[in-house]
Amino acid sequence: MKILLVDDEQKFINMLAKRLALRGIEADTAYTGEEALKQAKNAVYDVAVLDIKMPGISGPQLKKKLFTLHPNLKFIFVTGHGAVEKSDEDGSEKDIYLSKPLDLDFLIETVQELIQTR
Amino acid sequence: MNDALNDMNAESLKFFGKVNASISHELKNILAIISETAGFLNDLTELAKQGKELKLSLLENCSNSIAEEIQRGFTTIKQMNRFSHSVDVAVMDVDLLDILDLMIGLTGFLSFAGKVRIEDKDQKFETITTCPFLLQNLLYRILCFAYECAGPEGEIRLRLSPEKDKGILLRFINSGQMPVEKFPDEKIKQTADLLGVEFKKNNSFYELNMLIPYTCDKIKDVEKNQ
Numbered sequence: 001m002k003i004l005l006v007d008d009e010q011k012f013i014n015m016l017a018k019r020l021a022l023r024g025i026e027a028d029t030a031y032t033g034e035e036a037l038k039q040a041k042n043a044v045y046d047v048a049v050l051d052i053k054m055p056g057i058s059g060p061q062l063k064k065k066l067f068t069l070h071p072n073l074k075f076i077f078v079t080g081h082g083a084v085e086k087s088d089e090d091g092s093e094k095d096i097y098l099s100k101p102l103d104l105d106f107l108i109e110t111v112q113e114l115i116q117t118r
Numbered sequence: 119m120n121d122a123l124n125d126m127n128a129e130s131l132k133f134f135g136k137v138n139a140s141i142s143h144e145l146k147n148i149l150a151i152i153s154e155t156a157g158f159l160n161d162l163t164e165l166a167k168q169g170k171e172l173k174l175s176l177l178e179n180c181s182n183s184i185a186e187e188i189q190r191g192f193t194t195i196k197q198m199n200r201f202s203h204s205v206d207v208a209v210m211d212v213d214l215l216d217i218l219d220l221m222i223g224l225t226g227f228l229s230f231a232g233k234v235r236i237e238d239k240d241q242k243f244e245t246i247t248t249c250p251f252l253l254q255n256l257l258y259r260i261l262c263f264a265y266e267c268a269g270p271e272g273e274i275r276l277r278l279s280p281e282k283d284k285g286i287l288l289r290f291i292n293s294g295q296m297p298v299e300k301f302p303d304e305k306i307k308q309t310a311d312l313l314g315v316e317f318k319k320n321n322s323f324y325e326l327n328m329l330i331p332y333t334c335d336k337i338k339d340v341e342k343n344q
Contacts, residue, residue, distance in 0.1 A: 008229075009147050011183060015154035022161050053143070053229035055270035080143035100146045101153035 002044065003027040003111060006036040006062065007051035007078065012100075019104055025111075033057025033065070040069050047111045049076045063095075074114040078102065129305060133255045134205075140227040141198045148191045155180050155187075197223045204250045209337055211245040212253070214286055214330060218276060221257045225265065232265050232272040241278065243286055247333040248313055256309045260290065260326065263301060268294040285331035287318070295323040312336055 003025060005013040010031050017027040028043065030036035033056055036048070048066055050059040057065070063075050076096045096110055159180050166172040200220050215236065222234045246253075264274045272293040279287045290296075302310060302317060310317065314334025318327035 009151065011151045011187075012147065012154060015151065015158055015183075019154065019158055019161055022165075055229055055231075058229070080146040100150040102150065104154075104157060 001025050001046050001111070001115065004030065004036060004039065004043075004045040004048040006030045006033065006048065006054070006059070008032065008054045009051070016102070016104075020108075023108065025108065033059075033062040036062060037065055037069070040066055040073075044070065045073060046115050047074045047076060049078060049107070049111075052077050052079050072118060074118065076107070076110060076114070129309075130251065130255060133258065137201060137224055137258070138198075140224065141194060141201075144194050144227045145191065148187050148194065151187045152184055155183050193223075194227075201254070204254055207250075209247065209249050211247050212250050214243060214246055214278065214288070215239065215241075217250060217253055218257060218288075221254055221261060225258055225261045228262070228265070230262075230265050230270065232268045232270060232274060234261065234274045234276065236276045236278070238278070243278065243280055244332060246286065246330060248330075248337055252309055252313055253330070256306065256313060256315065259306050259309070260328075263303075263306075264290050264292050264296065264326070267296045268292050281329060283332075285329050288328050288330055290326040290328075292324050292326075296326060298323065301326065 003020065005017055005027050006029075007013045008031055010029075013029045013031075017029050020027040028039055028045070030039050033054060036050075037057075040048075048063070050062055052059040054062075059077055063077075066073055066075075076098060078100060079097050080100055096114070098107060098110065159177070162172060162176060162180075197220060201224060218236060222236075225231050225234075261274070265272070268274055274293070275291040277289040277291060279289075281287050309315075310328070314331045314336055316329045316331075318329060320327050
């Protein structure tokens with residue numbers, strides 16, 4: 001299982017990556033959408049965890065670009081608002097929205113569920 | 119004047135809501151870092167219980183990180199408090215540098231905010247008699263416009279100079295081009311008009327100039343009606 005964490009809050013995703021590593025989950029970090037795209041060109045990820053509001057490319061814009069590169073990639077959005085589940089624009093796929101601060105066990109559970117649905 | 123002020127009420131509420139939403143977003147980010155760091159400390163404790171070596175440098179990094187985020191939280195709450203109290207009195211004497219400093223801090227929470235630098239920050243200016251909340255609203259909107267023009271890597275320099283008996287000339291010097299046809303929009307124009315702020319023409323696409331009056335008749339009317 002390999003995860004890409006994208007957020008401009010560097011300390012947040014660095015710490016999250018360390019905690020995931022302790023649980024045997026490999027997680028790369030990117031602090032901007034541009035950086036994430038570069039990394040996604042050279043690696044295959046199962047799930048991308050994206051902050052919604054970032055300088056430059058926003059989370060939803062990044063999702064579209066990453067999806068073009070890796071159609072099997074699954075996405076989780078991290079938001080400052082409440083935890084909700086919303087349908088995609090075309091209704092074909094549901095995006096998962098998790099609220100900050102994250103519950104790590106719930107994040108891992110959600111990642112596992114997403115991978116199983118592929 | 120009263121009609122114009124009533125028209126501003128809805129916009130003012132929106133502005134108040136927008137700023138508060140961005141503050142809550144900032145506080146959530148701070149709490150998220152503290153929460154992950156505390157979680158990591160728990161992870162390390164569990165590993166230590168299992169006999170794994172506990173590196174002191176990791177503990178030190180975690181405690182430093184938590185302390186930094188608490189300080190960031192205090193700064194944010196202080197800004198929130200200053201902003202909240204700006205509606206206490208409709209008209210008062212204000213220090214423009216103080217208001218600019220607060221607006222730079224509050225717009226800094228927005229994802230598209232770039233760098234802003236006030237040149238000659240140590241200068242002293244006469245106070246301005248104005249409506250602090252509306253002036254904040256105006257400066258916030260102009261900063262947002264300037265950020266969008268500058269882009270995420272851009273920089274905005276603010277230069278202030280006194281204009282004798284008139285007010286303070288505030289110049290926004292942007293690293294990105296600012297399309298003159300988009301500025302000022304209707305909301306900025308309306309707020310500027312209420313405050314007696316005058317936009318000065320210049321020949322540069324990289325610069326916006328505005329004269330903020332020491333006082334103006336419309337503001338005096340508001341003061342009388344308080």
